[in-house]
Amino acid sequence: MSTFNPADNIQDLQYFGEFGGVNPSISDSSTYTFLSAKTMFDTFEGNAEGCYLYSRHSSPSNLYLGQALAAMEGTEAANVAASGMGAITPVLMQLCGAGDHIVSSRTIYGGTYAFLKNFAPKFNISTTFIDITKLDKVEAAITPNTKVLYCETVSNPLLEVADIEGLAKIAKKHNLKLVVDNTFSPLSVAPGKLGADVVIHSLTKFINGSSDTVGGVVCGTQQFIDDLRNVNDGASMLLGPTMDSLRAASILKNLRTLHIRMKQHSHNAMYLAQKFEKDGLKVVYPGLESHSSHKLYASMINPEYGFGGMMTIDVGSLDKANELMELMQEKNLGYLAVSLGFYKTLFSAPGTSTSSEIPLEEQQEMGLTDGLIRFSIGLDNDIERTYQMMKHCMMELNIL
Ligand SMILES: *Cc1c(COP(=O)(O)O)cnc(C)c1O
DSSP states (O other): OOSHHHHHHHHHHHOOOTOOOOSSHHHHEEEEEOOOOOHHHHHHOOOTTOOOBBBBOHHHHHHHHHHEEEHHTTTTTEEEESSSSHHHHHHHHHHHHHOOEEESEEEOOOOHHHHHIIIIGGGTTTEEEOTTTTHHHHHHOOTEEEEEEEEEEOTTTTBOOOOOHHHHHHHHHOOEEEEEEOOTTTTOOOOGGOOOSSSEEEETTTTSSSSSSOEEEEEHHHHHHHHHHTTTTOOOHHHHHOOOOOHHHHHHHHHTHHHHHHHHHHHHHHHHHHHHHHOOOEEEOTSSSTTTTTHHHHHOOOOTTTTOSEEEEOSSSHHHHHHHHHHHHHHSSOEEOOOOOOOOEEEEEEEGGTTTTTTTTHHHHHHOOOEEEEEEEEOOSSSHHHHHHHHHHHHTTOOO
């Protein structure tokens, strides 16, 4: 990768509060006054740069956070949303209309899968789900009505890696928009730099990192972000998944430590993945050479931030998975909870939780087995100590 460093780009952004505060002032208003009626008209028409109209459209606090996230992804602009799904669904509704078609990775976040499979068809938008790691299958699924190619950089929960440069070439060739959900790999991967047209995050996860709110962001060209916010036909403006200013200010403060946290998440996950693989467990982690896309992923990431904090271990059966998770929680090694990116390790069995929207037979086909546990590895200071304690739990249950 070039000299693009997302953490430096964030650091270089300097905002002051109204009275010289070291944090920007929080905009505590839903509506804004205009000194002249003409400016109000121009703002509605989208011609008054720097003027605020109404906080569903934009607010200073939301623009600060959006600007920082655009700097992180290296895109021209960004629009924050009230949740990750509040970012994803307007993007797809903006890019597709009745009769249009989407080609999507089959291993994606359960909510996105449910939206594409069950909700979008109500608007006559159809989706073909494919194995994203097979570029020939991706291209074969494209029809004359296809508008969007959709994937996650590192997929949830199977940790498959999308070849974003390869997908971007296909998207260009067929005049499609490549939309990438980068939630699992902030800072490590910059999909926009690899050719993605739109980059999305659930801010709920690593970026906010404190499991105290949901949030989302869409990063893309200024034109696309303006389109989403257009008062006449912008999906974000009209569907209204707006983040509150107080939350935007709070997420911006947490974003300031993201680089330190990602390094520790990656360090700890790599440590445990290597140890448990050596112990003979079925571990999936993109940092392991045994991962089918290890080389590809190593070529995509900024190595400073590592291979990320997510890993899976298959312990053989759902009963074993449940027993192990309950025992690890009892020993305070983490929480049996969905979501990810918290200081504490979180674990869940995706087949019965976050991916339960996916029918059983499809789960089997994609390799989502019963005994699979998804780990979001925390910021533990002494990871060897954590390893020893986890190993004890596994030995107690005859998993090791
Ligand atoms: C959690 C998640 C989402 C949805 O985000 P919310 O903030 O829960 O709406 C989308 N994509 C991925 C990869 C996620 O992990």
